[in-house]
Amino acid sequence: MLTTWLDLPAWVITVTLIVFYGLTATLLHLIAFHWPTRRYLASLQGMTTPFFTTANTLFALMIAFLGAGVWESYRTAVQAVLHEREGIVAVLELANAVPSEATRLRERVNHYVTSVIDDEWHQRPIGHGSDHTDAALLALLGAAASPQTGVAASPAVQAALLNAVQRISAARSARLVLMHAPNDSPRWVAVLLLALLTQVSVAVAHLDRARSQIVALSLSTAAAIIALALVAMLERPFDGTNQISPEPLRQAIAAE
Numbered sequence: 001m002l003t004t005w006l007d008l009p010a011w012v013i014t015v016t017l018i019v020f021y022g023l024t025a026t027l028l029h030l031i032a033f034h035w036p037t038r039r040y041l042a043s044l045q046g047m048t049t050p051f052f053t054t055a056n057t058l059f060a061l062m063i064a065f066l067g068a069g070v071w072e073s074y075r076t077a078v079q080a081v082l083h084e085r086e087g088i089v090a091v092l093e094l095a096n097a098v099p100s101e102a103t104r105l106r107e108r109v110n111h112y113v114t115s116v117i118d119d120e121w122h123q124r125p126i127g128h129g130s131d132h133t134d135a136a137l138l139a140l141l142g143a144a145a146s147p148q149t150g151v152a153a154s155p156a157v158q159a160a161l162l163n164a165v166q167r168i169s170a171a172r173s174a175r176l177v178l179m180h181a182p183n184d185s186p187r188w189v190a191v192l193l194l195a196l197l198t199q200v201s202v203a204v205a206h207l208d209r210a211r212s213q214i215v216a217l218s219l220s221t222a223a224a225i226i227a228l229a230l231v232a233m234l235e236r237p238f239d240g241t242n243q244i245s246p247e248p249l250r251q252a253i254a255a256e
Contacts, residue, residue, distance in 0.1 A: 002183055002185050002188055002189075003183055003236075005232075006183065006232055006235045006236050006239075006240055007236060007239050007240055007241075008241065009241050010229070010233050010241040010242070013229055013232050013233060013241065014225070014229045017225045017228055017229055017232075018225055021195065021196075021199065021221045021224060021225055022221065024196060024199055025199055025203075025217045025218070025221045028199060028200065028203040028217065029203065029210070029213060029214060029217060031203075032203055032207055032210075032213060033210045033213070053201070054201075055194055055197035055198045055200070055201045056198050056201060056202075056220075058194050059191065059194035059195055059197070059198045059224070062187065062190055062191045062194055063191055063227050063228070063231065065187075066184065066187050066188070066191055066231055067227070067230070067231045069184065070231050070234050070235050071234060073178060073181070073237060074234045074237045074242075074244075076174070076178065077175065077178045077237035077238065077244055078237070078244055080171050080172075080174040080175040080178065081171070081175060081244055081246070081248055081249070082248060083167060083170075083171035083174075084167075084168055084171035084172055084175065084248075084249060085248040085249055085251075085252045086167065086171075087164050087165070087167035087168035087171060088109055088112075088113060088168060088249065088252040088253065089252050090160070090164035090167070091105060091109055091140070091144070091161060091164045091165060091168070092105075092106060092109055092252070092253070094157060094160055094161050094164060095109075095161075097153060097154075097157045098149055098152045098153040098157060098161075099152070100148070100152045101143070101146075101148055101149045101152050101153070104143050105140075105143050105144065105149075105161075108136070108139050108140040108143045109140060109253060110253050111136045111139065111140075112133065112136040112137055112139075112140050112168075113249050113250065113252065113253050114136075115130060115132045115133040115135075115136040116130075116133055116136075116172075116246065116249060117246045117249060117250060119132045119133055120132075120133045120176075121238075121246050129172065129176050133172075137165075137168070137169060137172065140165055140168075141162075141165050141169075144158070144161040144162050144164075144165050145158075145162060149161065175238075178237060178238065179238045183235065183236070188235075191228070192228070195224040195228065198220055198224060199217060199220060199221060199224075202216045202217055202220045203216075203217060
């Protein structure tokens with residue numbers, strides 16, 4: 001369920017947060033001032049605000065830790081795609097130094113990128129990469145390491161070709177790890193619950209005046225929604241609303 005929510009468009013994620021926490025804030029205000037429960041809560045008036053800062057502090061810490069992890073994963077995912085692109089560009093450039101094998105190397109690179117975009121990026125077999133992409137990468141490595149390439153190229157050029165293919169493989173492995181990484185569901189549940197407890201703390205701390213409670217609840221709820229929505233939009237770098245595009249890989253072969 002959490003994964004489905006994180007895969008929703010940005011505006012839907014934001015709307016669901018606004019609706020949920022807006023309803024909880026409204027419910028808390030009604031319980032405090034308009035329902036019969038008001039007389040039972042009257043005895044809590046006068047409790048000082050510091051007694052209710054625990055939930056607020058924990059929410060701030062948890063959303064900070066969660067956000068730091070999410071942003072780091074997103075940045076790593078972007079870098080993996082760019083490193084993969086750099087390896088592809090390097091192979092295409094080095095192919096020019098091996099005229100007799102240039103066509104075969106370019107065909108292998110084009111086949112690999114096409115396989116990544118068409119098979120691996122969107123279909124994404126569970127637990128591993130696409131078999132077609134595995135075969136395409138192996139074929140590219142075979143072309144770079146073939147005796148024909150060794151005869152046509154200098155040892156330095158062939159070594160550079162092999163190094164570039166290895167960089168592509170390493171970047172792909174990093175990308176696959178992030179593609180199949182599970183969501184940190186326990187931490188997300190904790191953050192969502194702490195946001196709710198923060199609302200409760202704010203409501204209890206303002207039981208003396210209705211308007212003060214409305215303002216305090218509105219501000220704290222808005223801040224929580226902004227923080228949660230921003231982190232949720234980046235939680236799944238290859239699936240969510242701000243998913244990373246394979247366009248850099250496509251551009252690498254299109255520019256050749």
